[in-house]
Amino acid sequence: MLESWNDGPAKSAIVDFISRAVDDVPAVERVAVFDNDGTLWCEKPAYIQLDFLVRRLAEQARADPELADRQPYRAAAAGDLGWFGDAVTRHYNGDDSELKYLAGGILSAFAGLTVEEHADRVKAFFATVEHPTLRRPYTACGYPPMIELLRYLEDNGFTTYIASGGGRDFMRPVTEALYGIPPERVIGSSVGLDFSDGDLRTTSRPEFLDDGPVKPVRIWGRTGRRPILAAGNSNGDIEMLEFARGLRLLVLHDDPHREFAYTAGAEKALARADSDGWIVVSMRNDWTRVFA
Structure with missing residues (x-):
């Protein structure tokens, strides 16, 4: 159970909350949402x-x-x-x-591609490209502590979703292998699609930028539930964290030796965590490892 987490306030808050949720919340209402970039996988030096x-x-x-x-x-x-x-x-x-x-x-x-052609390009990218500074495949840039948390939640009757500013159709081809989250539980930004001659094709029309106040809208539209746990790492996750009625987790990138140390783009979220009692998860102090 959460083997890559050090004992401390963050781990205790997670374990206590999940234990209470199992006792007090019906399984159908145990919905947890996670940002992706910087929360489930590395987002520096670039997404x-x-x-x-x-x-x-x-x-x-x-x-x-x-x-x-x-x-x-x-x-x-x-x-x-x-x-x-x-x-x-x-x-x-x-x-x-x-x-x-x-x-x-x-x-x-990528306008004009079928959705399958786009997915094939995504899979080819992940099969061949390394992180530019960590020198590990991008498929090895997920955070084991967070993946363990996904499994722990699911083992306790939660349904987990990704709600990311990243592209829905960029994430879907790999989230099941990386995180065990199937495509139908991935919420993200998207371009419009057109259907013709039996195929769905991408367009250059914007559909959703799944960020900030759009995240709760998209979460509700997909799930019809208010999450009882949300995890993010940036200012773009504030509204998603506000929407959650239970535990709010904010991942803090403060480990320059095993990953990166930065707060740019997260200053407002950190201030809200301090004022509203959100749980700040320190990579340096709360995780025994950052990568597998």
Whole structure:
């Protein structure tokens, strides 16, 4: 039970809450939701999906030199992952000046593919690409303590969901193998889909950016339940944590030796954890290991 967790306040709060939930909450109401990037797997030095997208944007820039003169294609062609990470961090701090360019490139990157073709590209990416600094496959960048928590919850009658700002159709091909969470329990950002000639195809139309106040809306739309446990790590998870009626967990990246140490994009969430009594999970102090 939670073998990769050190004994301490965070582990005790989790165990006590789950024990009480088993006694007091009907199984159908034991719903737990988890952010993905930075909560279930590593999100630095750039989001894993950004690596996937940057490779596609660079490919498009090589095929069309005119694209290379504007963002996000210019950054992709130059391998400037910092620009992408900065755009997302700015977004979490309320500045979307760069996000509009990033969103435009992301929305059009894979337009016209069938959903199966897109899933095949995702699987090929995960089968071949390593984390740029940790030098381990991306499939080995999940956090064992959090995966153990998923299993512990399920063993106690909870239904677990991912509710992420990441792309729904980027996560779905790998979440079952990585976390034991099947595609139907993955909630994420998405582009519009069109059905024609027997196939679903991706478009460049935005559908949902599953972040901030949209997360509770999408969780309710998918589950019809208010979660009794939520776990996140950033300002984009605040509303999801507010929506949960029970235990709120905030993962703190404070281990520069085994992973990374940063609070950028999580300052507001940490302040809320302090004022509202959310449980802060310290990677450095609460986990015996960060990676398998």
